[in-house]
Amino acid sequence: MNGFTIATPAQVLAIDVRLPDLDYAAMAPMLVLFGAACLGVLVDAFAPRQSRHTIQFALSFIALTVALLAVIREARVGSRELTADVALAIDGPTLFLQGTLAVLGIVALLLVGERALEKGGPFVSQAAIPVGSEADRRQAREEGATEVFPLTLFALSGMMLFVAANDLLTMFVALEVFSLPLYLLCALARRRRLVSQEAALKYFLLGAFASAFFIFGMALLYGFAGTVSFGGIHDAALLATTSPLLLFTGLAMVAVGLLFKIAAVPFHVWTPDVYQGAPTSVTAFMAACTKVAAFGGLLRVLYVAFDRARWDIEPVIGTIAILTMLVGAILAVTQTDIKRLLAYSSIANAGYLLVGALAFSKEGLSSAMFYLAAYGFTVIAAFAVITLVRDDDGEATHLSRWAGLGREAPLVAGVFTFLMLAFAGIPLTSGFTSKFAVFGAALGVGEAWPVALVIVGVVTSMILAFPYLRVVVMMWLSEPAEQSPTVAIPGAFTSAALMVGVLATLLLGVFPSPVLDLADRAAEFIR
Amino acid sequence: MGGYLGSYATLGLLLAVGVLFFLVAMTANRLLRTNRPSAAKSTTYECGLDPVGGDWAQAQIRYYVYAYLYVLFAVEAVFLFPWAVIFDDPGFGMTAVVEMGIFVGVLALGLLYAWRKRVLQWT
Numbered sequence: 001m002n003g004f005t006i007a008t009p010a011q012v013l014a015i016d017v018r019l020p021d022l023d024y025a026a027m028a029p030m031l032v033l034f035g036a037a038c039l040g041v042l043v044d045a046f047a048p049r050q051s052r053h054t055i056q057f058a059l060s061f062i063a064l065t066v067a068l069l070a071v072i073r074e075a076r077v078g079s080r081e082l083t084a085d086v087a088l089a090i091d092g093p094t095l096f097l098q099g100t101l102a103v104l105g106i107v108a109l110l111l112v113g114e115r116a117l118e119k120g121g122p123f124v125s126q127a128a129i130p131v132g133s134e135a136d137r138r139q140a141r142e143e144g145a146t147e148v149f150p151l152t153l154f155a156l157s158g159m160m161l162f163v164a165a166n167d168l169l170t171m172f173v174a175l176e177v178f179s180l181p182l183y184l185l186c187a188l189a190r191r192r193r194l195v196s197q198e199a200a201l202k203y204f205l206l207g208a209f210a211s212a213f214f215i216f217g218m219a220l221l222y223g224f225a226g227t228v229s230f231g232g233i234h235d236a237a238l239l240a241t242t243s244p245l246l247l248f249t250g251l252a253m254v255a256v257g258l259l260f261k262i263a264a265v266p267f268h269v270w271t272p273d274v275y276q277g278a279p280t281s282v283t284a285f286m287a288a289c290t291k292v293a294a295f296g297g298l299l300r301v302l303y304v305a306f307d308r309a310r311w312d313i314e315p316v317i318g319t320i321a322i323l324t325m326l327v328g329a330i331l332a333v334t335q336t337d338i339k340r341l342l343a344y345s346s347i348a349n350a351g352y353l354l355v356g357a358l359a360f361s362k363e364g365l366s367s368a369m370f371y372l373a374a375y376g377f378t379v380i381a382a383f384a385v386i387t388l389v390r391d392d393d394g395e396a397t398h399l400s401r402w403a404g405l406g407r408e409a410p411l412v413a414g415v416f417t418f419l420m421l422a423f424a425g426i427p428l429t430s431g432f433t434s435k436f437a438v439f440g441a442a443l444g445v446g447e448a449w450p451v452a453l454v455i456v457g458v459v460t461s462m463i464l465a466f467p468y469l470r471v472v473v474m475m476w477l478s479e480p481a482e483q484s485p486t487v488a489i490p491g492a493f494t495s496a497a498l499m500v501g502v503l504a505t506l507l508l509g510v511f512p513s514p515v516l517d518l519a520d521r522a523a524e525f526i527r
Numbered sequence: 528m529g530g531y532l533g534s535y536a537t538l539g540l541l542l543a544v545g546v547l548f549f550l551v552a553m554t555a556n557r558l559l560r561t562n563r564p565s566a567a568k569s570t571t572y573e574c575g576l577d578p579v580g581g582d583w584a585q586a587q588i589r590y591y592v593y594a595y596l597y598v599l600f601a602v603e604a605v606f607l608f609p610w611a612v613i614f615d616d617p618g619f620g621m622t623a624v625v626e627m628g629i630f631v632g633v634l635a636l637g638l639l640y641a642w643r644k645r646v647l648q649w650t
Binding site (some may be wrong): 018128 | 591618622633636637639640642643644
């Protein structure tokens with residue numbers, strides 16, 4: 001036993017143990033949501049069945065509002081700090097994205113809480129019961145499953161932690177905290193149980209693989225830098241004299257985990273199936289909030305930890321961005337199901353967001369954050385419309401069923417037309433301003449890769465306009481099918497969500513400067 | 528017994544003795560016993576009963592809840608043991624107790640939920 005000492009417990013204790021400083025005000029949004037989610041579990045266990053939905057909805061709504069207020073308060077104070085040692089970074093992007101998450105979370109919550117469209121709501125309570133068993137038929141008849149609310153809150157608290165995480169370990173915990181509830185939420189659809197469970201299982205298995213990649217990459221980065229904090233990795237990349245092999249392998253594996261969550265090609269294969277199988281309000285939640293959270297994390301990793309390696313990673317992630325835009329746009333053209341169409345559109349949009357992210361500039365960051373907020377509102381509103389077009393079997397998502405919808409329900413078809421035009425990036429919608437901002441930021445860098453990305457972006461935008469406009473043409477100019485679906489009268493919640501989504505899409509298109517300024521002022525990471 | 532790997536020598540010795548013991552016992556067995564095989568003797572031994580049916584068995588799905596809860600509390604115990612050793616040492620104190628309280632509380636919340644939803648009942 002020479003030259004190799006192991007500290008005894010007494011020696012370990014001799015080291016001065018100090019708690020890291022915790023800024024509870026800055027952590028309040030996450031703590032409030034987590035606490036409310038725990039409370040929600042209790043409500044579900046003890047409150048009488050009839051009043052559960054009211055209590056749960058009110059609880060979730062209040063929690064999200066309080067979280068939003070806490071974020072606004074932090075933003076007013078102008079906090080820029082690392083807290084919990086260096087585990088959390090409370091800076092501009094964190095606060096902007098947390099605020100976005102809270103607002104989009106509230107809008108998505110309105111969709112989740114809607115009960116007018118389907119008796120007892122569109123959810124069941126237990127995800128894992130075998131389809132076709134007596135127990136499963138019973139729970140599909142039973143009304144009033146409210147587990148969906150605490151699960152949504154857990155997911156949102158994880159997302160808020162994810163965008164604030166300043167080291168890989170915290171980021172991984174946050175990733176799991178928001179992923180696990182999402183897997184479950186996907187399997188809770190009351191109708192088409194088998195498709196719903198299939199979606200959840202696919203999402204879970206692929207997500208677990210992605211998490212494994214992430215954690216393996218984290219181990220390699222720790223091996224390189226001797227720390228998992230982003231600032232430490234940045235310094236190590238700057239000063240290291242050893243081979244950067246571990247750094248790049250680690251980054252690649254961490255990136256696989258993150259690119260999976262943002263649905264970038266070639267890690268996108270889960271997206272259409274999951275978007276289609278999950279209950280539509282959950283899909284709306286995922287499409288808006290997961291995108292915000294995952295991109296927030298990716299942006300922080302790229303800008304804070306790997307700033308120095310940008311010349312090396314630009315070609316790789318640039319290629320992925322090009323593939324993402326192309327595959328998303330081209331496959332969107334071939335889709336016959338509206339939810340799958342929006343899934344491929346969401347993949348293509350991940351590509352546009354990557355264009356902004358790869359600008360590696362303040363403008364790139366602020367435009368990507370603006371894009372996330374604008375896209376979130378539009379996509380929630382679009383899925384809200386999908387929940388309204390129904391027949392006896394629930395939602396009629398096949399595109400052929402939407403033919404002639406303009407004649408039957410001009411208002412709903414008009415709203416959907418507006419949203420499709422926003423997705424297509426027509427001026428006076430948020431789709432135009434956000435694409436303009438992202439491409440402008442990339443062009444502003446004036447280097448080869450960003451310019452190439454913008455060219456691909458513009459071309460794919462034109463390709464992508466085709467499927468959107470085809471839906472519009474189909475709704476207004478086609479003859480209605482024999483048994484056309486009816487458009488349900490939206491309840492108050494869906495109406496509110498729809499109105500917020502459409503208004504935001506319009507306002508961010510016509511009068512984007514306040515939010516653009518806000519994003520611009522927020523666009524600075526701390527290390 | 529010096530050097531970096533010295534402390535592993537005992538382990539290696541134990542391993543060697545173990546292997547030797549097994550070999551000697553089984554070889555002695557083989558040399559001493561009689562050997563009269565028959566068809567009945569070469570069938571699968573299943574507690575003295577004749578084996579019937581296929582080898583494809585289905586596990587009762589209800590076990591998954593118990594397996595799940597077991598894993599949960601096994602992991603909890605992993606964190607509880609080191610905590611129990613140090614929580615009253617200087618520098619830890621009340622904060623450590625409260626933190627562990629929150630951790631156990633959140634897990635207990637899950638158990639409470641499972642109990643109220645009657646997942647713990649067998650029938």
